[in-house]
Amino acid sequence: MIWNEACECMSRQDMEDLQSERLRKLVAYSYDNVTYYRKKMDEAGVKPEDIKSISDLSRLPFTVKDDLRDNYPYDAFAVPMRDIVRIHASSGTTGKPTVVGYTKADLETWAEVMARTFSAAGVREDSIVQVAYGYGLFTGGLGAHYGAEKLGASVIPISGGNTQKQIMLLQDFGSDAIACTPSYALYLAEVLGEMGIDPRKDLKLKYGIFGAEPWSHEMRAQIEEKLGIRATDIYGLSEIIGPGVATECELQDGLHIMEDHFLPEIINPETGEVLKEGQKGELVFTTLTKEGIPLIRYRTRDVTSLRYDKCGCGRTLVRMEKVMGRSDDMLIIRGVNVFPTQVESVLANMAEIEPHYLLVVDRKNNMDTLEIWVEMSEELFSDEVKKIEEVRQKIKDNIQSLLGLTADIKLVEPKTIERSMGKAKRVEDKRKL
Amino acid sequence: MIKQLSVFLENSKGRLSQMTRVLSEADVDLFALTIADTTNFGILRTIVSDDEKAAKVLKEHGYTVRLNDVIVVAVPDHPGGLSHVLDVLTDSDISIEYLYSFVNKPHESALIVFKVDDVEKAMNSLNEKNVPLLSRADLMR
Numbered sequence: 001m002i003w004n005e006a007c008e009c010m011s012r013q014d015m016e017d018l019q020s021e022r023l024r025k026l027v028a029y030s031y032d033n034v035t036y037y038r039k040k041m042d043e044a045g046v047k048p049e050d051i052k053s054i055s056d057l058s059r060l061p062f063t064v065k066d067d068l069r070d071n072y073p074y075d076a077f078a079v080p081m082r083d084i085v086r087i088h089a090s091s092g093t094t095g096k097p098t099v100v101g102y103t104k105a106d107l108e109t110w111a112e113v114m115a116r117t118f119s120a121a122g123v124r125e126d127s128i129v130q131v132a133y134g135y136g137l138f139t140g141g142l143g144a145h146y147g148a149e150k151l152g153a154s155v156i157p158i159s160g161g162n163t164q165k166q167i168m169l170l171q172d173f174g175s176d177a178i179a180c181t182p183s184y185a186l187y188l189a190e191v192l193g194e195m196g197i198d199p200r201k202d203l204k205l206k207y208g209i210f211g212a213e214p215w216s217h218e219m220r221a222q223i224e225e226k227l228g229i230r231a232t233d234i235y236g237l238s239e240i241i242g243p244g245v246a247t248e249c250e251l252q253d254g255l256h257i258m259e260d261h262f263l264p265e266i267i268n269p270e271t272g273e274v275l276k277e278g279q280k281g282e283l284v285f286t287t288l289t290k291e292g293i294p295l296i297r298y299r300t301r302d303v304t305s306l307r308y309d310k311c312g313c314g315r316t317l318v319r320m321e322k323v324m325g326r327s328d329d330m331l332i333i334r335g336v337n338v339f340p341t342q343v344e345s346v347l348a349n350m351a352e353i354e355p356h357y358l359l360v361v362d363r364k365n366n367m368d369t370l371e372i373w374v375e376m377s378e379e380l381f382s383d384e385v386k387k388i389e390e391v392r393q394k395i396k397d398n399i400q401s402l403l404g405l406t407a408d409i410k411l412v413e414p415k416t417i418e419r420s421m422g423k424a425k426r427v428e429d430k431r432k433l
Numbered sequence: 434m435i436k437q438l439s440v441f442l443e444n445s446k447g448r449l450s451q452m453t454r455v456l457s458e459a460d461v462d463l464f465a466l467t468i469a470d471t472t473n474f475g476i477l478r479t480i481v482s483d484d485e486k487a488a489k490v491l492k493e494h495g496y497t498v499r500l501n502d503v504i505v506v507a508v509p510d511h512p513g514g515l516s517h518v519l520d521v522l523t524d525s526d527i528s529i530e531y532l533y534s535f536v537n538k539p540h541e542s543a544l545i546v547f548k549v550d551d552v553e554k555a556m557n558s559l560n561e562k563n564v565p566l567l568s569r570a571d572l573m574r
């Protein structure tokens with residue numbers, strides 16, 4: 001069901017007019033209220049009045065994550081703290097977190113776009129939604145929470161982890177929708193299987209709202225099959241608003257971007273040049289309506305492409321292709337795009353282990369090979385070969401289903417994998433191309 | 434019942450000699466030692482004079498170790514000695530995960546280490562059939 005037809009099914013012309021009007025306001029607002037924007041625009045020689053419509057967008061300078069770090073914690077905010085009613089932060093791999101602030105109106109926008117998301121995923125007023133994203137500084141839990149509440153569903157704010165309790169509530173509370181990471185959904189499915197619970201018979205679960213990490217179509221098929229649900233991919237990042245930036249509809253053919261609030265572009269990550277419809281590149285967003293921390297041409301580092309044709313669901317909102325990872329650490333192995341984060345999510349959900357891993361890519365007889373080194377831990381270790389082989393096989397199977405690629409799993413002794421300061425080394429590409 | 438110490442080894446020979454050196458420097462004696470090898474990794478299983486101390490020093494040197502209970506049986510030195518022991522275990526519905534043998538000076542007979550799924554039950558059954566079980570003290574004599 002479409003939550004907000006007026007916004008989600010607008011004609012392209014109406015949408016562009018609305019976006020242009022909002023963009024003009026946003027640029028003037030940011031120039032007047034955020035010091036680093038004024039500096040950036042002055043340096044680029046652009047004045048707010050130069051921006052008349054969305055076709056002038058490319059005249060504006062980009063914003064990157066470092067801009068937010070440089071203005072840590074509050075200098076990127078456009079309003080005084082008395083107007084900020086919520087603060088979230090995303091932990092970076094290095095140093096300080098990225099801080100975002102929301103005004104009352106921002107929270108209203110967030111709930112609106114998340115209500116659209118839940119609605120597109122199948123959730124209704126009479127649904128019971130188990131929110132198993134983490135609550136806290138991370139935007140996942142609270143973002144999903146207020147969206148589902150706005151839609152009118154019954155929300156169970158269980159937060160992440162505690163699998164036995166999650167399963168108890170799924171059984172006893174009759175949740176028909178669950179919001180969590182896809183790898184956690186897969187893990188839940190496995191535990192349910194081990195406990196002899198058949199989701200199709202023993203649970204009421206019908207809808208999954210999954211995001212916060214890249215996942216493959218194969219993994220979706222697996223989750224849908226194991227849990228007997230429709231699994232919807234949702235997209236968001238805390239800098240833009242959190243979850244709710246884009247969502248799949250029932251056709252699962254790309255994610256509809258809430259472009260009346262978040263204006264997307266695709267650029268060549270090297271040159272910054274704006275790419276055409278259908279071309280793959282880095283996704284960039286301008287937050288058309290945000291008050292707390294407005295962002296102009298924010299580079300997400302996520303790789304995707306856009307398409308503007310009308311969707312079979314009735315929505316006219318532009319669609320982006322499923323995001324498979326970050327522009328700066330993607331590997332292509334046997335023609336398959338592989339992101340280290342995907343491997344990490346597989347390992348993170350197996351046992352309660354700290355996933356120290358290394359992807360070793362090589363080329364033998366003109367064939368790419370992928371070896372994944374995983375450090376042995378006391379939790380994984382057993383005196384029986386059979387048990388260790390089972391773990392190895394399970395890692396291999398999960399990698400296969402997530403990446404659609406066969407990897408050799410090599411178990412290595414603890415501390416074998418080099419730890420550098422800050423960001424760990426995750427890839428060793430030995431291919432001489 | 435005796436504690437067995439298992440150590441994870443990547444297939445690197447240097448690590449094995451380094452490991453035995455760590456133990457000898459800590460004055461830990463090795464009574465039994467076997468390696469279960471696969472093409473991908475090895476599990477070293479050993480019975481030592483002081484398992485707590487051995488586990489501690491090995492962990493300090495970055496090894497992944499595990500202690501678990503095994504049964505050590507002195508198999509009578511006559512034809513059918515081992516099969517008698519196996520029959521007792523089979524009749525009691527106990528599965529053997531693995532076994533290995535070793536020699537220990539004061540004992541005439543071959544010593545066999547059994548890893549079974551139910552240690553208590555296996556010990557009771559073997560005791561009933563008068564199969565001698567060894568303790569660590571027996572090995573240290």
Ligand SMILES: [Zn+2]
Binds near residue numbers: 256311314
């Ligand atoms: Zn659609």
